[in-house]
Amino acid sequence: MNYWKAVFAIAKKDVISELRNREIISSVLLFAVLTLIIFHFAFTADQKTILSLAPGMLWVAFAFSGVLSINRAFISEKEDNCMEGLLASPVSRDAIFLGKAIGSIVFMLIIEIVVFPVFTLLYNVSVINPIVILVTLLATIGFVSIGILFSALAVNTRAREMVLPILFLPTVVPLIIAAVSATSVILDGGKFSDITQYMLIIVAFDIIFVTVPFILFRYIVEE
Amino acid sequence: MRRRTLIAFGISAVMIIVALVMVFIVCPTEATMGNIQRIFYFHVPVAWNAFFSFFVTFVFGIVYLKTRNPKYDFIAESSAKIGLVFATLILLTGMIWAKPIWGVWWTWDARLTSSLVMWLIYLAYFIIRSYISEEEKKYRFGSIIGIVGFIDIPIVALSIQLAPTTHPKAMIFNDGLHGTMLLTLLLSIAAMFAVYFLFMFLYYDLRTDEYEIARMKKRLLKEND
Amino acid sequence: MDNLGYLFAAYTLIWIGLCVLVFDIMRKQKKNRQEIETLKDKIEK
Numbered sequence: 159m160n161y162w163k164a165v166f167a168i169a170k171k172d173v174i175s176e177l178r179n180r181e182i183i184s185s186v187l188l189f190a191v192l193t194l195i196i197f198h199f200a201f202t203a204d205q206k207t208i209l210s211l212a213p214g215m216l217w218v219a220f221a222f223s224g225v226l227s228i229n230r231a232f233i234s235e236k237e238d239n240c241m242e243g244l245l246a247s248p249v250s251r252d253a254i255f256l257g258k259a260i261g262s263i264v265f266m267l268i269i270e271i272v273v274f275p276v277f278t279l280l281y282n283v284s285v286i287n288p289i290v291i292l293v294t295l296l297a298t299i300g301f302v303s304i305g306i307l308f309s310a311l312a313v314n315t316r317a318r319e320m321v322l323p324i325l326f327l328p329t330v331v332p333l334i335i336a337a338v339s340a341t342s343v344i345l346d347g348g349k350f351s352d353i354t355q356y357m358l359i360i361v362a363f364d365i366i367f368v369t370v371p372f373i374l375f376r377y378i379v380e381e
Numbered sequence: 382m383r384r385r386t387l388i389a390f391g392i393s394a395v396m397i398i399v400a401l402v403m404v405f406i407v408c409p410t411e412a413t414m415g416n417i418q419r420i421f422y423f424h425v426p427v428a429w430n431a432f433f434s435f436f437v438t439f440v441f442g443i444v445y446l447k448t449r450n451p452k453y454d455f456i457a458e459s460s461a462k463i464g465l466v467f468a469t470l471i472l473l474t475g476m477i478w479a480k481p482i483w484g485v486w487w488t489w490d491a492r493l494t495s496s497l498v499m500w501l502i503y504l505a506y507f508i509i510r511s512y513i514s515e516e517e518k519k520y521r522f523g524s525i526i527g528i529v530g531f532i533d534i535p536i537v538a539l540s541i542q543l544a545p546t547t548h549p550k551a552m553i554f555n556d557g558l559h560g561t562m563l564l565t566l567l568l569s570i571a572a573m574f575a576v577y578f579l580f581m582f583l584y585y586d587l588r589t590d591e592y593e594i595a596r597m598k599k600r601l602l603k604e605n606d
Numbered sequence: 607m608d609n610l611g612y613l614f615a616a617y618t619l620i621w622i623g624l625c626v627l628v629f630d631i632m633r634k635q636k637k638n639r640q641e642i643e644t645l646k647d648k649i650e651k
Binding site: 397415416417419423427470477478480481576579584604 | 609610612613615616617619620621623624627628631632634635638639641642645646648649
């Protein structure tokens with residue numbers, strides 16, 4: 159089996175089994191929407207304030223529902239003892255990492271596809287903009303990649319679900335800062351050239367935190 | 382106490398006294414901030430030291446993953462511990478400095494914020510280690526967090542600096558340091574460096590003793606069976 | 607503009623903190639050494 163075929167087979171397996179039982183995605187989506195609704199009760203604000211808060215609200219929703227979804231990436235494998243099977247198969251460890259990451263990126267994209275229109279609908283503020291979507295897509299890559307590494311680590315500790323957020327959230331601070339700032343600038347009517355520095359941070363984060371987990375993943379799933 | 386620890390203790394004590402004399406007696410009072418500026422001579426070396434500690438954790442994390450010798454994780458873990466202590470001191474002295482100068486204990490200034498994020502990452506390092514029962518796995522996962530955490534620090538600092546902020550930037554000396562002030566700073570850095578090695582020896586010996594105890598206990602259990 | 611109180615607080619915090627830490631480690635070390643000795647005796651028996 160060639161390398162990329164294996165990668166996509168793993169990603170496809172995750173997506174298909176998820177689509178079949180909708181175990182994670184339905185609750186994660188509901189959670190993401192609930193976050194947006196809680197914001198309404200937390201800050202009763204006028205249109206103008208909402209516009210300035212929008213990027214932050216979006217990323218809080220993405221970050222927390224992302225943690226929830228990425229956390230599940232290895233828990234299901236662990237519970238049904240599938241991890242051993244996966245490790246025993248003639249697939250390299252970094253192919254497993256890429257497959258898992260691509261699968262989780264798909265889930266993350268589904269969350270984003272739902273959150274964007276729901277936010278626009280609920281708050282009557284349009285956040286759908288090609289550049290904002292590009293920023294979100296780019297940020298998702300690094301976000302999920304480092305998340306998958308930590309998720310594999312977390313599932314092998316006693317505290318499991320507790321571990322991912324305390325490690326993951328401080329690590330992705332740069333992505334959240336850059337994505338939120340870039341989105342703010344664009345929603346304020348800025349042009350693409352106004353956000354180059356934030357884009358550079360996001361791209362640098364993506365490159366670094368796809369490469370590093372790619373190398374380190376094999377040290378987590380050793381046994 | 383081992384000999385090298387005693388030597389490190391002696392050297393640090395002498396260097397600290399020299400540095401303190403420089404800071405409080407020899408060094409002139411800075412013009413705009415007054416005496417409070419003397420915090421600078423320890424605040425900055427402590428910050429450098431924390432960064433250096435995490436760098437050592439990063440390097441020995443890689444060495445551990447390559448060699449699988451527990452000794453290297455002991456060095457990495459001890460260094461992270463020192464780093465966390467120093468990072469805590471950066472935050473505390475930073476706050477004490479911020480209060481009289483900026484009027485508040487905390488401001489989301491770029492450097493304070495980066496230090497806070499760094500502190501949180503290494504706090505997570507220790508919390509997560511405590512959640513792992515198997516020794517070997519503890520070393521392995523510790524190394525991984527140490528590597529990722531250190532790579533993250535410069536990106537965090539860079540992104541925080543770029544974010545739009547209404548707060549003042551850390552304003553130390555625009556025209557650079559000179560003469561006595563620079564000398565005092567360098568001496569303080571050297572003193573903090575000596576303190577780093579003192580703590581490294583202390584923590585490392587402590588860790589090897591703990592390892593030895595665990596090993597002997599295991600052996601006793603086996604013999605009793 | 608002197609704020610000597612804050613300056614004093616910062617320096618005492620650093621040095622008392624570090625001293626307490628050194629003594630705490632040394633206390634633990636002493637305890638560990640004793641434990642190692644007793645364990646050694648047990649193993650040799």
